[in-house]
Amino acid sequence: xxxxxxxxxxxxxxxxxxxxxxxxxxxxxxxxxxxxxxxxxxxxxxxxxxxxxxxxxxxxxxxxxxxxxxxxxxxxxxxxxxxxxxxxxxxxxxxxxxxxxxxxxxxxxxxxxxxxxxxxxxxxxxxxxxxxxxxxxxxxxxxxxxxxxxxxxxxxxxxxxxxxxxxxxxxxxxxxxxxxxxxxxxxxxxxxxxxxxxxxxxxxxxxxxxxxxxxxxxxxxxxxxxxxxxxxxxxxxxxxxxxxxxxxxxxxxxxxxxxxxxxxxxxxxxxxxxxxxxxxxxxxxxxxxxxxxxxxxxxxxxxxxx
Amino acid sequence: xxxxxxxxxxxxxxxxxxxxxxxxxxxxxxxxxxxxxxxxxxxxxxxxxxxxxxxxxxxxxxxxxxxxxxxxxxxxxxxxxxxxxxxxxxxxxxxxxxxxxxxxxxxxxxxxxxxxxxxxxxxxxxxxxxxxxxxxxxxxxxxxxxxxxxxxxxxxxxxxxxxxxxxxxxxxxxxxxxxxxxxxxxxxxxxxxxxxxxxxxxxxxxxxxxxxxxxxxxxxxxxxxxxxxxxxxxxxxxxxxxxxxxxxxxxxxxxxxxxxxxxxxxxxxxxxxxxxxxxxxxxxxxxxxxxxxxxxxxxxxxxxxxxxxxxxxxxxxxxxxxxxxxxxxxxxxxxxxxxxxxxxxxxxxxxxxxxxxxxx
Ligand SMILES: Nc1ncnc2c1ncn2[C@@H]1O[C@H](COP(=O)(O)OP(=O)(O)OP(=O)(O)O)[C@@H](O)[C@H]1O
Ligand SMILES: [Mg+2]
Numbered sequence: 001x002x003x004x005x006x007x008x009x010x011x012x013x014x015x016x017x018x019x020x021x022x023x024x025x026x027x028x029x030x031x032x033x034x035x036x037x038x039x040x041x042x043x044x045x046x047x048x049x050x051x052x053x054x055x056x057x058x059x060x061x062x063x064x065x066x067x068x069x070x071x072x073x074x075x076x077x078x079x080x081x082x083x084x085x086x087x088x089x090x091x092x093x094x095x096x097x098x099x100x101x102x103x104x105x106x107x108x109x110x111x112x113x114x115x116x117x118x119x120x121x122x123x124x125x126x127x128x129x130x131x132x133x134x135x136x137x138x139x140x141x142x143x144x145x146x147x148x149x150x151x152x153x154x155x156x157x158x159x160x161x162x163x164x165x166x167x168x169x170x171x172x173x174x175x176x177x178x179x180x181x182x183x184x185x186x187x188x189x190x191x192x193x194x195x196x197x198x199x200x201x202x203x204x205x206x207x208x209x210x211x212x213x214x215x216x217x218x219x220x221x222x223x224x225x226x227x228x229x230x231x232x233x234x235x236x237x238x239x240x241x242x243x244x245x246x247x248x249x250x251x252x253x254x255x256x257x258x259x260x261x262x263x264x265x266x267x268x269x270x271x272x273x274x275x276x277x278x279x280x281x282x283x284x285x286x287x288x289x290x291x292x293x294x295x296x297x298x299x300x301x302x303x304x305x306x
Numbered sequence: 307x308x309x310x311x312x313x314x315x316x317x318x319x320x321x322x323x324x325x326x327x328x329x330x331x332x333x334x335x336x337x338x339x340x341x342x343x344x345x346x347x348x349x350x351x352x353x354x355x356x357x358x359x360x361x362x363x364x365x366x367x368x369x370x371x372x373x374x375x376x377x378x379x380x381x382x383x384x385x386x387x388x389x390x391x392x393x394x395x396x397x398x399x400x401x402x403x404x405x406x407x408x409x410x411x412x413x414x415x416x417x418x419x420x421x422x423x424x425x426x427x428x429x430x431x432x433x434x435x436x437x438x439x440x441x442x443x444x445x446x447x448x449x450x451x452x453x454x455x456x457x458x459x460x461x462x463x464x465x466x467x468x469x470x471x472x473x474x475x476x477x478x479x480x481x482x483x484x485x486x487x488x489x490x491x492x493x494x495x496x497x498x499x500x501x502x503x504x505x506x507x508x509x510x511x512x513x514x515x516x517x518x519x520x521x522x523x524x525x526x527x528x529x530x531x532x533x534x535x536x537x538x539x540x541x542x543x544x545x546x547x548x549x550x551x552x553x554x555x556x557x558x559x560x561x562x563x564x565x566x567x568x569x570x571x572x573x574x575x576x577x578x579x580x581x582x583x584x585x586x587x588x589x590x591x592x593x594x595x596x597x598x599x600x601x602x603x604x605x606x607x608x609x610x611x612x613x614x615x616x617x618x619x620x621x622x623x624x625x626x627x628x629x630x631x632x633x634x635x636x637x638x639x640x641x642x643x644x645x646x647x648x649x650x651x652x653x654x655x656x657x658x659x660x661x662x663x664x665x666x
Contacts, residue, residue: 193390193392195389195392196392196394198392199388199392199393199394200405201359201378201380202357202359202379202380202384202385202386203385203406203457204380204405205405205409206378206380209409214394218394218395220396
């Protein structure tokens with residue numbers, strides 16, 4: 001009896017250990033390449049200079065951030081960009097995914113075309129729209145050429161106010177990012193059995209009701225994934241903005257980090273940038289957690305078990 | 307009274323792919339009709355057209371006097387059990403069943419009553435709070451049934467609802483479905499490619515092949531009066547045996563035997579006026595007799611015990627012929643069996659058209 005029981009127990013224990021052994025390399029990798037830099041940045045943001053050079057522990061870096069009016073403008077701009085662009089992108093991407101999922105004639109060509117913007121690096125997108133949106137850029141030229149605008153009516157896209165600038169950025173970002181979102185949503189939709197929606201229609205649902213009560217709830221995991229990835233990415237938009245408007249014209253959080261860390265050479269700016277990056281990291285995490293909470297994804301396991 | 311009428315219904319998926327070529331059919335009130343046919347013959351396609359999930363290429367669908375050919379699914383008063391059940395995993399059993407009623411704004415008390423009633427009918431009352439992921443295949447199938455029954459449909463469609471169940475559950479669900487049908491009185495169309503399922507459940511069987519109806523009739527009609535060799539060779543476990551024969555001097559001649567048909571059949575063959583025929587004989591119509599009464603003698607190839615009876619395969623010319631014998635009769639492979647046919651149960655088909663010869 002005992003003899004036959006012991007190997008079983010050992011095997012059970014081995015099985016329980018297995019996951020930890022399997023993730024150990026990843027944990028070590030993260031400890032070296034992720035945790036260490038993060039700790040370094042956090043401690044650095046509380047120092048006036050490197051410890052070796054006689055740096056002291058201080059809150060001045062944070063004080064510098066919080067007394068900088070650019071920081072507040074950046075915060076507000078980023079918030080607007082995140083909320084508006086992610087909602088806009090989600091709605092459009094969802095609609096496109098539904099359309100492509102219908103498998104109409106030429107839908108694969110359409111999918112291919114839609115993916116092109118996604119494959120472009122941000123620098124290329126920025127350069128392209130920078131030259132496109134200039135008053136003498138290709139967009140105005142094209143409009144004039146097509147006879148939509150007169151030579152004197154060229155639109156000064158880049159000379160608008162803050163609101164117009166944000167809108168422009170949101171549109172450019174949407175142009176690049178919608179395909180990405182659409183593909184995630186499309187893959188989710190293709191994982192659904194068509195009978196699920198068909199049953200909804202047979203049992204009295206209009207197309208809207210089926211979408212709202214069956215398709216969307218069944219896509220919840222996919223939607224949450226897509227949204228989280230986009231929210232995080234949207235908080236970190238900066239390169240396109242700098243490519244189109246240059247620094248400090250449309251301040252956003254990430255851009256301000258770059259401004260402080262790279263643009264100015266003084267140690268104080270570098271330290272302020274570090275503080276700012278810690279704050280941005282905090283904001284990204286908080287936003288993710290808040291979204292997961294709001295969408296109910298964190299409580300999902302409990303709900304199913306009940 | 308007629309509930310459903312299909313006239314020349316057809317569905318073309320693409321230039322050369324037809325789901326259904328042409329179907330005309332009347333389904334009577336409270337009738338239980340079974341669509342039976344091999345894989346790919348268009349059963350699901352027809353079902354989906356009736357439910358409104360597939361556009362119709364040609365023909366009309368009339369339900370209770372109303373032309374529903376172009377109505378959206380929700381306005382048809384048709385409910386359906388899908389082959390893979392398609393119950394919604396994010397809703398519990400109660401919500402699955404109540405879905406259609408809620409959309410119709412049925413008031414809460416009545417809704418509750420109706421959900422309870424159908425849950426009782428399919429015996430899943432204790433499971434109402436469960437989610438589909440926590441149930442067995444048989445239970446999910448009952449939920450799909452309950453959901454379809456709850457709306458009190460004008461027509462009840464079932465697309466191979468039993469095909470995902472294990473053999474034992476399948477047979478017991480047959481009986482249960484019949485009982486539920488008798489209780490609810492819903493006019494039903496049931497799809498299957500299992501002929502014994504069809505025989506045991508149907509009021510009327512619609513046998514399909516390549517997108518067309520081959521024969522419509524009661525289980526007895528399709529079994530004893532099979533319209534062509536396809537039906538005779540599809541229905542029955544095992545199905546009918548076929549012998550190519552020639553009509554000569556008032557006898558059916560086969561290389562191994564000569565058979566004088568009974569007078570009615572004789573007359574029918576004469577009237578038909580063709581000589582090259584196919585004789586169809588069902589396994590239970592082949593009898594083992596004493597040698598002097600035998601039509602022919604054939605060696606046994608295989609014996610397949612079935613419990614209540616056994617299926618014996620013998621060789622006649624190059625063909626394998628199957629017959630049914632009582633259990634434990636001690637037949638061994640290699641043994642020579644003297645055989646004859648029950649001449650009142652013969653089927654004769656025209657060799658060219660493969661159609662049954664009329665008039666007997
Ligand atoms: N969406 C579709 N597009 C193109 N052809 C289809 C489509 N659905 C079915 N077909 C074709 O139509 C024919 C009938 O298919 P259907 O699904 O109705 O057969 P079935 O009788 O239900 O078969 P099974 O018993 O295997 O379920 C088949 O030849 C099939 O290949
Ligand atoms: Mg089918």
